[in-house]
Structures are given as C-alpha cells and as structure tokens.
Amino acid sequence: MIEVRGLTKHFGSQAALRGIDLEVRRGEFLTVVGPNGAGKTTLMRILATLTQPTEGQVRVGGYDLAQQPAAARRLMGFVSHQPLLYDDLTAEENLRFYARLYGVSEAKAQISAALSWVGLTARRGDLVRTFSRGMKQRLAIVRALLHDPLLLLLDEPYAGLDQEAVVVFRKILAVLRRRERTAVMTTHHLERGAALADRVAMLVEGRIVDEVPTSDLDEAALDARYERAVRGR
Numbered sequence: 719m720i721e722v723r724g725l726t727k728h729f730g731s732q733a734a735l736r737g738i739d740l741e742v743r744r745g746e747f748l749t750v751v752g753p754n755g756a757g758k759t760t761l762m763r764i765l766a767t768l769t770q771p772t773e774g775q776v777r778v779g780g781y782d783l784a785q786q787p788a789a790a791r792r793l794m795g796f797v798s799h800q801p802l803l804y805d806d807l808t809a810e811e812n813l814r815f816y817a818r819l820y821g822v823s824e825a826k827a828q829i830s831a832a833l834s835w836v837g838l839t840a841r842r843g844d845l846v847r848t849f850s851r852g853m854k855q856r857l858a859i860v861r862a863l864l865h866d867p868l869l870l871l872l873d874e875p876y877a878g879l880d881q882e883a884v885v886v887f888r889k890i891l892a893v894l895r896r897r898e899r900t901a902v903m904t905t906h907h908l909e910r911g912a913a914l915a916d917r918v919a920m921l922v923e924g925r926i927v928d929e930v931p932t933s934d935l936d937e938a939a940l941d942a943r944y945e946r947a948v949r950g951r
Contacts, residue, residue, distance in 0.1 A: 725774035745898040749911035752921035758904035795862030799877035805847035820865035832860035852880030872903035
C-alpha cells in the first residue's frame with residue numbers, strides 16, 4: 719500500500735527527515751513511534767499529500783504522490799491532532815462537504831450513521847466552533863472515514879480526545895482491522911501504539927532506526943528496545 723524510498727525533507731537548513739525507506743503492506747497496521755521533534759508529523763503530512771518532500775519517492779496504492787496526488791488522496795483518510803474542520807459550518811455541513819468531494823454514495827444515510835457512531839446526532843446542526851476539542855476530534859475521525867478509505871493515516875490521533883472519543887475510536891479501529899484496511903499511526907505513546915499495531919517503526923531525528931513486529935516482543939522487551947533506539951541518537 720505504501721512504498722517510500724530515500725525520503726528527505728528540509729526546512730531551510732534543518733533536516734526533518736533523513737533518507738527514509740519504508741514499506742507498509744495492504745491490511746497492515748504500522749505504528750511509528752518517536753520522541754517529540756523526531757519527524758513523525760512531517761512524515762504523515764507527506765504521506766497525506768499536504769507537504770512535498772525535498773527528495774525521494776512515495777507511492778500510495780501504486781500512485782506516485784508527485785505525479786498522481788489526487789488519485790492517491792482518494793484512497794486515504796487523514797486524522798491529525800488538529801481537527802482540520804470548518805468552524806463556521808455545522809457538523810452536518812462539514813460532513814456533507816466532504817462527502818461531495820469524495821463522491822460518497824447515499825451520503826445522507828452515511829452522515830447520519832457517522833454522527834450517531836460518535837454521539838453527535840443531537841449537535842449535527844450546531845456550528846463546529848461551539849464544540850469542545852474532544853467533540854471536534856470525534857467529528858474529524860468520522861469525516862476521515864466517510865468515504866471508506868483503504869488507507870487511514872493517524873497523526874497523534876489521541877491528542878485532545880475525550881474519554882468517550884477514545885472508546886469510540888478503539889471500536890472504529892477494530893472494525894477497520896476486520897475489514898483489512900491499512901493504517902499508519904504516529905504516537906509518542908509506545909504502549910498504546912504497539913497494542914494496536916502489527917509492526918512498530920522507531921523514528922529518531924528523522925531516521926527510522928529500528929523496526930519490529932509486535933508479535934516478536936512483549937511489552938517490557940519493546941520498551942527496552944525503544945529506549946536503546948532513542949539513546950543511540
């Protein structure tokens with residue numbers, strides 16, 4: 719589903735990513751962990767076609783992001799730690815706009831179901847700027863899933879989630895696993911990320927310094943391996 723070769727990203731003289739190679743199989747859940755400033759959000763923004771790399775090639779679903787970004791974008795949903803919603807539209811209007819962009823069939827029924835999943839039916843006609851951060855994140859999650867993407871990109875998705883949203887989010891991820899959807903999640907919370915993932919990639923100072931299937935290690939061994947990766951900077 720994802721092929722990354724020689725990916726670098728510079729902001730002026732500052733290198734955020736330094737020659738990343740990465741593959742994610744269809745149906746796999748990959749968690750990318752690393753300390754703050756490791757380059758996790760930069761990597762996700764490139765995968766989501768929101769930022770262009772300085773060098774390297776990225777393919778999603780067989781599409782080259784440099785040449786076919788629109789085609790690749792239709793395959794993916796993106797959940798950021800920033801909700802990326804229109805504050806002056808209602809919850810329902812945000813979802814309707816997104817549904818039109820992606821050509822969602824039976825959009826009215828899909829939107830009603832989505833709002834029900836995250837407990838926002840009663841607030842469907844309220845402006846998003848009146849929502850709490852947790853409510854915005856709940857809406858952002860179902861917006862990203864509205865067109866049933868093959869790939870879900872999750873950049874620190876637990877940031878700002880209220881407890882109700884955490885429960886809903888876990889249920890949604892369980893459904894995605896059963897549907898064999900591909901997911902990539904970034905987090906600095908190793909245990910939470912590893913509990914969901916098939917594989918963990920450790921990103922430190924813009925480089926992937928270690929990768930490990932979660933089935934190979936128990937929690938204590940994974941913690942120790944991560945600590946060695948971070949200290950090895």
